[in-house]
Amino acid sequence: MGYNQENFRKIREEYSRKYLEVQEAASKRREEIHAILPEVKEIDSQLSDMGLRIMQAALQSEDYQAALAEIEEQSHALEQRRAEVLTRNGFSADYTAPRYECAACGDTGYIDYKMCDCxxxxxxxxxxxxxxxxxxxxxxxxxxxxxxxxxxxRMTYLLMQSNLERAKEYAGSFHPAKSENLAMFGGTGLGKTHLSTAIAREVIEGGWDVVYVSCVDMFADYEAQRFGNSTGTPTGADLSRYTECDLLIIDDLGTELTNQFTTSCLYGLLNTRLNRHLPVILSTNLETDEFRKRYWDRITSRVLGNFTIMPFKGTDIRRQKLSK
Ligand SMILES: [Zn+2]
Structure with a gap:
């Protein structure tokens, strides 16, 4: 799938709009110049005939290459004269040329059918x-x-070092069809959020569509869609982002008020994504036993069976930072 399709559509529109605006502004400057410098207008009219002359030469002339060379020479001379007239009158030689934000792609977003860096x-x-x-x-x-x-x-250090390496490797080689599901287990302040954010960042930079959401916000969206908001009005929250993005990162699982509704949402979501081979990264402060108790064995066996466990250990970093 790659880039978020909604973003892609918006940005393509933005480019088309920008391109047209640049062309329009250039043609306004051209009209302005034509009004005050008739010589340039005359040159432009001759230049615009060149295409027609090339066609005629292709059809009629006996020595097409020689005719073409002559036309090119004349065009070049006309362009030089045009630049001279402009500068003599206090304008820059390229005054009427389109002024693109990105000179490389001319604000089209593509260079030879390949996406431009901009x-x-x-x-x-x-x-x-x-x-x-x-x-x-x-x-x-x-x-x-x-x-x-x-x-x-020492053991904690080695474990965390290997977690860091694994996370880097995961982000660097991410592909929805090949990447595994990760479950980060461990107490608060051990770096789970930091590492999952770092993964998200690099996977986004690789051009993939990532959704990062706290479980509380995610379940709130499901509840809003199912039961409506506080006034009972259905909100039409868009849940497709959770099932369709290339990588879904659910942070802080276990901090929500777990009930049958949230459990079945989670089961449905994980099930859908597992079937579509779309990876998930979960992080939770719960112990595995507590995790099992909360999400029933139905989800747990499915989750634990398909997720690679990343245990986080150590002393709460936030507390260590405060005590410094
Ligand atoms: Zn560009």
């Missing part, structure tokens, strides 16, 4: 936005994931 960057920025990571994303990366907080215990 468009790719816009899609990535839009991807951050639509993923729901928000401002968290800006501060949390693999680079600033510090293993120093885990140094107190």
């Amino acid at each position: 468009m790719r960057k816009k899609l990535i920025l839009a991807g951050y936005e639509s993923s729901g990571i928000g401002t968290l994303m800006q501060s949390q990366s693999f680079e600033n994931f510090s293993l120093d907080y885990y140094k107190a215990d």
Whole structure:
């Protein structure tokens, strides 16, 4: 699937609009110049005949190459004269040329049918936005994931080092059809959110559609769709994002008020995504036993069977930071 389709559509529209605006502005400047410099108008009219002359030469002339060379020479001379007239009158030589935001693709977003970097960057920025990571994303990366907080215990350090490596590897080689499901288990403040955000960021940069959501917000969307909002009005919350994105990251599972409704939503969602080979990363503060108790064996066997467990250990980083 790749880039979020809604973002893609919006950005394509933005490019078409921008392209037209640039063309319109250029043609306004041309009219302005034609009104004050008739010589340029005359040159432009001759230049616009060149295409026709090339066609005539192709059909009629005995030596097409020679005719073509002559036309090209004349065009070049006309363009030079045009530039001279413009600069002599205080305008830049390219005054009437379209002024593109991106000179490489001429604001079309593509160079020889390949996406231009300017468009790719816009899609990535839009991807951050639509993923729901928000401002968290800006501060949390693999680079600033510090293993120093885990140094107190050798085994913990090694475990966290391998978690970091695994997360990097996961993000760097992400592909929905091949990537596994991860379940990050461990107490609060052990870096689960940091690592899953860092994964999200890199997967978005790779051009994939990612949704990052806290389980509380996600279940709120399901409830709103099923039961309506506080006044009982159905909100039409868009749940397709959860079933269709390339990577779904559900943060803090277990912090919601677990009931039959949330459990069946979660089961349905995971089931759909597993069947479609669309990976999920779960993070939870619950112990595996507690996890099992909460989500019934039905989900648990399905979840635990298809998820690679990443255990997080150590001492709450936030507490360590405060005590410094
Ligand atoms: Zn471009």
